[in-house]
Amino acid sequence: MRPSEGSTGTSQSLARGLAILSTFHSDRPLIGVSELSRGLELSRSTVHRYVATLAKLGYLQQDPDSKRYRLGPKVLDLGFSALNSMDLLEVSAPHLRRLSDETQRTVNVAILDGTDVVYIERCRAARPGQQQIDLNLHVGARLPAYCTAMGKAILAFLSEERLEEVIERIDFVPRGPNTLTDPKAFREELVKIRASGIAINDEELAYGLRSIAAPIYSQSGDVLAALNLAIHRTIVSMEELVERFAPAVIQTASDISLSMGHRLAPA
Template identity: 55%
Template sequence: MTQAASGDFSVSLERGLTILSAFGASRPVLGIADLARIAGVTKSTAHRYVATLAHLGYLQQDPDTRKYSLGPKVADLGFAAIESMDLTRVAAPLLQSLADETGFTVSMGVCESRDVVYVDRRRSGRRNVLAIDLNLHVGSRLPAYCTALGKAILAFRDPPALRQIIERSDLARRGPNTITNREQLMAALAKVRQTGIAVNDEELAPGLRSFAAPIRDRTGEVIAAVNVAVHLSAAPASLEALTAQIEPHLRRTAREISQRLGHRSED
C-alpha cells in the first residue's frame, strides 16, 4: 500500500476507502477475509474498519451470510457528487448528439422567475437549416410563457408558485399564436404536465416552432429543459408530422440527461 510522505496523510482513512472501493458490480458482496486481503491488513484490523463503516451506514451486513455490501450512505455520496457536476457539462455531448440527429438547433434553459435563461445552444454539425436565430446565445433571456423551454419547466412548478408567475407575466403578443389569456395558458401547461412535451407553435416569433422536454434531478424536480427549434422555411411539414419526427429523439435526450443527474424514472 502506498503511503504519502506528508504527515497530513491518514493511513486509516486510506484503508477505509480501499475497503469501500473493493465493492463493485463484479464484487457486490464480500466477507472479512476478502476485505482483509484487498486492504492488505489482518482480519482483526479489517473487522474494526468494517464495523465502523457499517455503524456509519456505509456498509451493511447480511445476517445470514455475515458478508457485507455497500450501504445507503454510499449512494448519498454518489448523488452528492452527481449534483455537484455542472449541468451544462453533463448535458453537452447529449445536446450535440440531438442537434446532429435532427439537423436543427438545440438549446437548454433554466427558469429564473418569469424568464427562461439559455445555458447552452448547439448547432447541427450535419447541416444548418434553421433560418431564424433571434440572436439567441448562452445567457439570453426570454419570457417563459411563450417559449417551449419555459413552458416545459413552468408546467411542473407547484400550483401556487405557477399561478403567481402567470399573474405577474404580461402575456404580451410576440407571435401570431401567443397565448395571451391566463386561463388558456394554465390549461396549456396542464397538457404539458400530462404529455411531458411542450410545443411552441409560432408563439414566440412568426415561423418559429420549437419542442421541449423537462430535465429532472435525482429528486424528480424539474430543473431545466431541452428544446429543438425549427423554422417553417426549413421544415414546412404539419405540426403533427414534425412532432412525430422530433419527439422520440427529444424525449430520449431529456431522459438521458436526467439519468446522468441521478434521476431514476418509474418506468
C-alpha cells in the same frame, strides 16, 4: 433619504454599483459618467467613485479617446463561473451533441429565472439549415417563459404553489401569431403538457418559429431545465415536427435527467 425604505439590511453602495454595471448592454456599450448619473439620479462625483472602483477591479474599462466606459473582460469571469457551477452543463453536453448530430438541428437547454427562460447551453446543427432562425439566441439570452416551448415545459412541471407565483408576474403580451395571452388558456395548455410530457410552440414567440421541448429533472425530482429543438415553419409542419423529433427530444431530456441522478416517477 427615509430610513423607512424596504431596503433594510442591504447595501446601498453595492446595489448602486451593480445597477451601473447592468446599465451596460449590447446596444449601449459605451457610457459616460454624466450619462450614468442622469440615469441613476446620482451626482457625478458619486457615480465616478463607483465607476472608478469598477474600473480598478477590471469590471469596466475606460475608452482612451472618448473617456467613456465599457464592460471589461473581468465580468466574463463572473458569467462563466455561474455557467460552470451548474453541473447540468457538463452532464448534458454529450447528450446535446448526440441529439444535434442525430437530428442535424440546433438544440438548446434553458433554465427558468423569474418569468424568463435563460439559455445555458446550445449545440448548433453541424450543417446549418437553409432557414436560420436566430433571434440573437446565444447562451445567456433571455426570453419570456410563457411564449416559448422550454418555458412552458418547465412551468408545466412546477409545484402548484410556485407556478402560481410565476404566473401572477407574467405579462401576457402577444409576440407571435399564436401567442397565448389568456391565463386560463395558458393553464390548460400546461395541463396538456404535463400529460403528454412534451411542450410545443407553434409561432407563439415569433412568426415562422416552431419548437418542441421536454423537461429535465433534478435528483430530487424537481424540474431543473428544459431541452428544445426549434425549426422554421417552412421546413416542417407542426405534426411532422412532433412526429419526427418529439421521441428523440423526450428521450434525450430523460437521459439527461437520469445522468443528473433522477430516478423515474417525478414526485
